[in-house]
Amino acid sequence: MHMTEGNIARKVKKLINKPDEFFADSPHSALQRFGALLKRGAPTVASYVSRAASPTSAHANDGQGASTSSASSQAQHQDRRIENARSAEYADDARKLAGFAVALAATDYPFASEGVVMGQPSYRSIGLEFLRYFIKWGELSPEDDVLDVGCGGGRMAAAIGYYLSPSASYVGFDVHRGSINWCLDNISTRWPNFRFDHYAIGNSRYNPRGALKAESFAFPYADATFSFAIATSLFTHLTRQEVRQYLAEIARVLRHGGRLFSTAFLMTPAAEAAARHGTPTIKFEHQFGENPVQSLEQPMAAVAQHESVFFADVTEAGLVIDRIAYGWWSGLRTSNGMQDIIVLRKP
Ligand SMILES: C[S@@+](CC[C@H](N)C(=O)[O-])C[C@H]1O[C@@H](n2cnc3c(N)ncnc32)[C@H](O)[C@@H]1O
Numbered sequence: 001m002h003m004t005e006g007n008i009a010r011k012v013k014k015l016i017n018k019p020d021e022f023f024a025d026s027p028h029s030a031l032q033r034f035g036a037l038l039k040r041g042a043p044t045v046a047s048y049v050s051r052a053a054s055p056t057s058a059h060a061n062d063g064q065g066a067s068t069s070s071a072s073s074q075a076q077h078q079d080r081r082i083e084n085a086r087s088a089e090y091a092d093d094a095r096k097l098a099g100f101a102v103a104l105a106a107t108d109y110p111f112a113s114e115g116v117v118m119g120q121p122s123y124r125s126i127g128l129e130f131l132r133y134f135i136k137w138g139e140l141s142p143e144d145d146v147l148d149v150g151c152g153g154g155r156m157a158a159a160i161g162y163y164l165s166p167s168a169s170y171v172g173f174d175v176h177r178g179s180i181n182w183c184l185d186n187i188s189t190r191w192p193n194f195r196f197d198h199y200a201i202g203n204s205r206y207n208p209r210g211a212l213k214a215e216s217f218a219f220p221y222a223d224a225t226f227s228f229a230i231a232t233s234l235f236t237h238l239t240r241q242e243v244r245q246y247l248a249e250i251a252r253v254l255r256h257g258g259r260l261f262s263t264a265f266l267m268t269p270a271a272e273a274a275a276r277h278g279t280p281t282i283k284f285e286h287q288f289g290e291n292p293v294q295s296l297e298q299p300m301a302a303v304a305q306h307e308s309v310f311f312a313d314v315t316e317a318g319l320v321i322d323r324i325a326y327g328w329w330s331g332l333r334t335s336n337g338m339q340d341i342i343v344l345r346k347p
Contacts, residue, residue: 099142099163100131110158110186117152117179117206118233127159129337130232134160137323138261138343140228147226147253148172149219149246150234151196154183161191171221173197175207205237205300214242219249227258235264236339237300240290240309247317254346260319263327263339265304267292271330278331281338310342319344 103109112119118126134140134156142165148156151172164170170193174180180198188194201217202210229250235243243264250260265271265282275283284292284304294302314321322343325336 099160100128100135103128103131103159103162106162110154110161110190112153112155112158112179112182112186115178116182117174117176118155119153123153123155124158127155130156131159131163133337133341134228134230134261135163137325137341138228138259140259140261143168144228145226146170146228146230147221147250148230149250150174150231150237151179151183152176152233153179154187154196156230156232157183157187157194157196161187161194164191164193166191166193168193170194171197171226173199173219175199175201175203175210177207203237203300205298214238215245217245217249219253221253223252224255225253227255229254229258229260231260231262233263233339235262235305235310236303238303239288240305240313243305243310244313244316247313247319251317251319251346256346258346259322260344260346262342262344263337264310264342265302265329266307266310266324266326266340266342267304268307268326271326271332274331278333280331281329314344318346320347321345 109124112123131140140146140160140163142163144164145168146160146164148170151157151174154172157170157172160170170191172180172183172194173196175198177198180196183194183196188196197220199212199217199220200210201207201212201214203214231246231250234246238246247260254260265284267284274280282294282302284294284302286293286296286299288296288299288303290306290309291299292304292306293299311321322345323341324343325341326332326334327337327339327341328334329338329340
């Protein structure tokens with residue numbers, strides 16, 4: 001079917017103004033539908049969205065200079081004020097989703113493949129799915145200074161690149177040298193405000209020869225450097241003592257009001273019951289130190305955290321819980337993602 005510019009613009013408007021309706025089905029199928037739509041008119045969509053999202057579109061006509069000398073000019077002034085209020089509201093929503101839609105429209109989206117952590121066919125769709133969660137649940141703004149802990153092959157960075165202002169900053173670090181090199185070559189070259197650091201921290205799954213210990217690793221960043229931190233699929237590969245240290249370090253480098261968007265496998269009575277009676281995606285049948293793990297041969301491949309212990313560590317770090325969305329890893333019936341999502345805040 002041939003899509004006219006008007007049709008595409010209407011679809012984009014719906015994505016921007018009614019994202020919940022647009023994504024009422026599973027995010028993946030909505031993304032696929034939208035992706036297919038955008039392939040037909042990517043440049044139009046990108047320019048439409050950036051126009052809609054431009055701050056000047058909301059304030060270009062601020063009523064300054066309107067004469068109040070006649071009834072008609074007063075009415076005009078009133079009209080303009082209403083129009084401005086509407087467009088400011090619209091532009092705000094548009095800004096929130098603009099990077100997301102532009103990333104969907106991009107035909108040259110960075111794409112990590114084999115040899116890079118998470119270099120899988122789902123690299124782009126999951127990155128974009130999470131960009132949406134970061135914005136909606138973590139209140140990620142284009143002006144945030146972001147720290148991505150265990151950034152791997154930049155799956156989140158690739159999506160965020162389309163959203164973050166050039167004046168904001170992103171720092172990702174990881175223990176996997178090859179992934180960091182790939183990110184430097186493919187992401188920092190495109191967005192110079194994106195930096196990637198490698199640290200030789202040991203992890204039996206991702207960096208078996210690393211000499212530094214995660215449970216005592218002090219992040220080499222100053223206090224209160226960042227306003228948004230990410231730890232997606234990281235606590236699922238760390239022991240409890242490592243998670244405890246990382247929570248404390250993340251809290252230290254976050255500013256007040258900063259958020260941590262994290263995912264984990266949280267062991268709760270409900271998850272245990274679901275795993276017993278349903279069809280769990282991952283079974284944690286073994287104990288490795290303080291953590292339930294999937295396999296004793298490769299314990300760090302999939303690690304669960306006891307929810308009560310995790311929450312105690314969150315409190316000890318000085319963070320508070322903003323939101324939890326349990327995933328379907330345990331067999332719980334939910335349309336959230338596979339892992340549990342936990343958004344924390346530094347008050
Ligand atoms: C499943 S991957 C997730 C990567 C990325 N966060 C994403 O969502 O695409 C887990 C990542 O955690 C990294 N990692 C493991 N132990 C780490 C540690 N102690 N500190 C930082 N990163 C670590 C691994 O190298 C790997 O890149």
